Amino acid sequence: MDKYTIAVAKGDGIGSEIMDAVLRIFDAAGVPLNYEFIEMGKPVYEAGHSTGMTPLAKERVEERGILFKGPMETPKGKGVKSINVTARKVWNTYANKRVFKTLSGVETVFSKAGIPIDITIIRENIEDTYGGIEHMLTRDVALCRRFITRPGCLQVHRYAFDLARKKKARRITCGHKANIMKITDGLFLETFYEVAKDYPDLVADDVIVDDLCMKLVVRPNEFDLVVLPNLQGDIVSDLCAGLIGGLGFAPSSNIGDHICIFEAVHGTAPDITGKGLANPTALLLSGLMMLRHLGLTQYSATIENALLKTLESGLHTADFGLEAIPASGTNEFVNVIIRNLGHGPSKSKPVVGLPDQFKYTAPILPKE
Ligand code: NAI
16 A cells, blocks of 8 residues: 655654654554654744744645644743644634543443443634633733634534534534623524534534533433534533543544644643653544544554553553553553554454545645
C-alpha cells in the first residue's frame, strides 16, 4: 500500500513523550504513513510568532490536510493567542468530536456497576466566547463578546446529525443555556431543531446544560450524541472524561471541510512533564480516529485490540488503575501494547476493521 504523508506537531509539555509513544506503536504495526514534523506552540511563540504557528507550518498542514497534534501550552497573559484556538479557526475546523467510551480494563464506578458508557460530544469549535474578544469597559468592568452565528450553528448541527445517522445514534441531544442567554444560545437551539427537520428518523431533544451535567453523572447511559456550544462543550467534555476514567482516555478530532486535526482532549500536563509518566492512550485513540478517517480501519482495529488486551491485563500508568498493581511508565506501557499487536481482548469483544483502503484525498483549499 502507498504511504500517505501527514503533518505532525509534537506539542509542548508531555506532547513529545506521548507523540513519540504513539508513533512507535504505529511504526510497529506497519501503519502506512510518513510524518512531516512541523513546529507549533511554545518554541514558536518564544521565537516571536504571536500566533504560535510559522507560515511554513501553516503551508505544510494545508498541503497535507491532516494534522496530528500533541497538546500545546497557551502562555498566560496578554499579547498571544491560544495556538489551539488559532489552528481551529484558521482552518475552520468547526466540529470538535470527542468520544467517551467505557474501555474494558479501565475501572470506574459505572464499569463496576455494569453500566456501559458511549457518549459522543460534538462541540462547536470556532465561535462563542472562544473568539477572545474582551476588553475593559471601565477600570472596573470587563466585557467579553460572544459570537454565535446562524451559518456557524448550521454547519456544526449538520455535522452532528449526519454523524448521528451514520452511527445509528439512539438519540441526539442539544445542550444549551437558552433559558438565560435567549438570543445566543437561543439561536444555537433554534437552528438545532431547524436541522432536525431534515432527519425525521432520529430522536432529537434538548436539555439545559446544568441539568445535562446532573443527568450525565446520574444516568450517562441515557445519552448518545450531544451537541453543545464551544465553552459549554469544553466543560461537559471534561465531565464525560471523568465518567470513563479520566482525561487519559479522551480522544478528539477537529473536523473541517478541508483540514482535520486529531488531538487528545487533555493539555500539556506540566505537573508530570519529563517524568516518563504520561498516559499515551488519549493521543493513541485520537490517532486511531485519524486512521479510520483515512480509511485505515484494519490498522486501527489491530492497534485498538492490542491496547484493550493491555488494559485488561491491569497494566496502567499512574493516572488510573488499581493501586495494588504498581504503575508503569509511558515506555513500558507502550512496549506491552507493541508486544500485544496481533492479539485482542478476552473480556470484551475484539474490534473488527474493514479491509484497509485509503479513502482520503488531500484538500483543495478555496483561494483567498
Ligand atoms: P491538563 O489536561 O494538561 O492537566 C490536567 C490534569 O490531568 C493534570 O493533573 C495532568 O497531570 C493530568 N493529565 C493530563 N493528561 C494526562 C496524561 N496524558 N497522562 C496522565 N495525566 C494526564 O490541563 P491544564 O493543567 O489545565 O493545562 C495545562 C496546559 O495545557 C495549559 O497551558 C492549557 O492551555 C493547555 N491545554 C492545551 C490543550 C490542547 O493542546 N488541546 C487542551 C487543554 C489544555
